Amino acid sequence: MTAPSEVPGTAEHGLPGHLVDFVSALRRHHVAVGPGETVDAAQVLGALDLLEREHLREGLAAALLRRSGQRDTFDALFDLWFPPALGAGASEVDVPRVDDGEGGPGEGPVDVDALREILAELLRDGDEETLRELSRAAVDAIGNSGAAGQGVRGQMAKPNWSAYQALNALSPDTLLAQILDGLRQQGDSDFVSEVRRREIRDRIARFRDMIRDEVRRRTAEQRGREQVARSTTPKQPDRVDFLSANAVQLAELRRTVHPLARRLASRLSVRRKRANRGQLDLRRTLRRSMSTGGVPMDPAYRTRRPGRPELVVLCDVSGSVAGFSHFTLLLVQALREQFSKVRVFAFVERTDEVTHLFEPGAELSGVMQRVLREARLTAFDGHSDYGGAFGDFLEHYSEALTPKTSLLMLGDGRTNYRDPNLGALQRMRDRARHAHWLNPEPERMWGSGDSAARRYGEVLPMHECRTAAQLADVVEALLPV
Incomplete structure (x- = not known):
């Protein structure tokens, strides 16, 4: 490993300044590092032999990282800020070369x-x-x-x-x-x-x-x-766009479902604890104040009886948004204890119920393939038809929506220039207690081309959910208290 004084960027502010630059790079890549972690990292630098690069890597990782899924980002930045060598470095391996008679030893073309x-x-x-x-x-x-x-003007070309x-x-x-x-x-x-x-x-x-x-x-x-x-x-797994994620990234995302669900459940528990008091009960408060000369020293509150609502999820499982729908359904399945009842409906051109595939204990590996294979989703050409799917849902499953139901729509709103059927969506919204739409496309693309997202957004609230981090924020805000 390079000596500390030779690390690029340490000359002006020394090793402490270099560590601060490294921490700033981590923050720019969404790794939350606070002052306390930075102080711990400085102590690591003082305690370890800086020439033992792997020891330094593990020590800084232990001091700076607090969440899973950040290690790949950390390692990539560590290799840039604490490189194993400078320039060509020192190596005992001699590259064999062809002696073409034009250069000195070690200057010919690579053999x-x-x-x-x-x-x-x-x-x-x-x-x-x-x-x-x-x-x-x-x-x-x-x-x-x-x-x-x-190179240009007689200068040596860059490597x-x-x-x-x-x-x-x-x-x-x-x-x-x-x-x-x-x-x-x-x-x-x-x-x-x-x-x-x-x-x-x-x-x-x-x-x-x-x-x-x-x-x-x-x-x-x-x-x-x-x-x-x-x-x-x-990127960290929760920062990868659903629509651009490859198979490896989607697999990594699926591994983050249960840790994410645990964090959301713990946050919900805190919210419920803070909101455990109901409205002020004036009559009981006045009765209590009689013992203190009419001064309401001990206010009384009405007991809150929070109920767990029913959840209906209606998701587009066509190729363009299948990865987003799959991840969201896995998250809902992990959070199902927050709801009294969960029903899942999938659609492409038509709508069919697939709740049984997401029941507790069901095998979730390859579940989207089973949805596409077993459910009745297509009618003509297999392209998304939101209007037809909404009408099909109201015709066959309208009883799923009640005043106790929260409706969650998943999809990009791209109708392939077919009738968006806004009236059917309005009737679905009116039958449910709450209704929200999660869209994996960037908001700047809503309404472009065949997208009816802007028009759907006028009927019920639409939220941008391009990444797992955005999805977690939206779901946390929508979870019942």
Whole structure:
């Protein structure tokens, strides 16, 4: 690891100023760090050997992080603010080069074939530290190979740090068969062969990550770590947009459902505790004041009898918003004890009840596939038809809405230019005690194209819920007290 005095940005304000900059970067990426945590981190810096980089990483993480899901963001920023090396760094791995007779020793083009042989040997032996040094040396050599010519006005061209270029040249995935052939021994069982195959694949995956981390570090030195942090730091799961999330991010979101539900339930408990007093009971207060000469020293309040309302969820499960609907339904299922009764209805062109798929104890893995497979949702072309779905709901399930019911609509309001059927939505709103619409699209897009969100928003309150964080805030505000 670099010495403390050599860390970029520490010269002017020293290590304390550098720590403050690091904490500020965490806050800019929505990691809540307060003054107390910052003081704890400063004590960690004073207690640990700064040359033991992994110890420093774990110490700062323990001092600064308070919630799950923040570690990936922390690690990405830590690698930028506390890099393992500066520039090319010091490495015991010599990159083989082709002697073309034009430059001195170590200045010719990279001998990619020889470099791949070294990589194959390290992947076979599992030498993690030397693999990391090789990734650093390879990125430096391949990146500088494009800067050997003259740039503008006779100046040397800037190095091109590219993970794609380095990985394309080394092609570590193509070495798997070669490494396994070298390791194969007579009489090896299929189990031993499969274990070796998985070990090599894991090492190749780690090497690819090493290349990407090294390119990110060198790019940050060239362009500035703040700029690189803005474009490459992974978002926390609750900050990922539902509509742009990939399969891995959606899976990570689903793992945050129960912790999020526990936080919402605890907040609701606090709200109920603060609101446990009803309105002032004037008659009882005056009776109590007779013992104090008419001074109302001990006010009396009417006892509150909070009831748990019924909840009806009507959700669009078409491809555009299926991820958002799935996450929200999982959250509702985790919070169902806050309601006396929960009924779930799904729609695309038509509406069907799917409450049984979300009952307590039901298997929720692959539940959306079951909804699409088992429910009666389509009639013509399989595209969303909000107006038709609303009419179908009133025709077959209107009894689900009562003066005790809270109605929750989930969808983007894109009708594919079909009749939005505002009258049906108004009748649904009038039958329910409360009605709200959660929309995963940015508010700036409401009403654009085939979106009827603005018109629906005139009938019942519509809330932007692009991320799990926004959804949690809205659901917390709407939960019964």
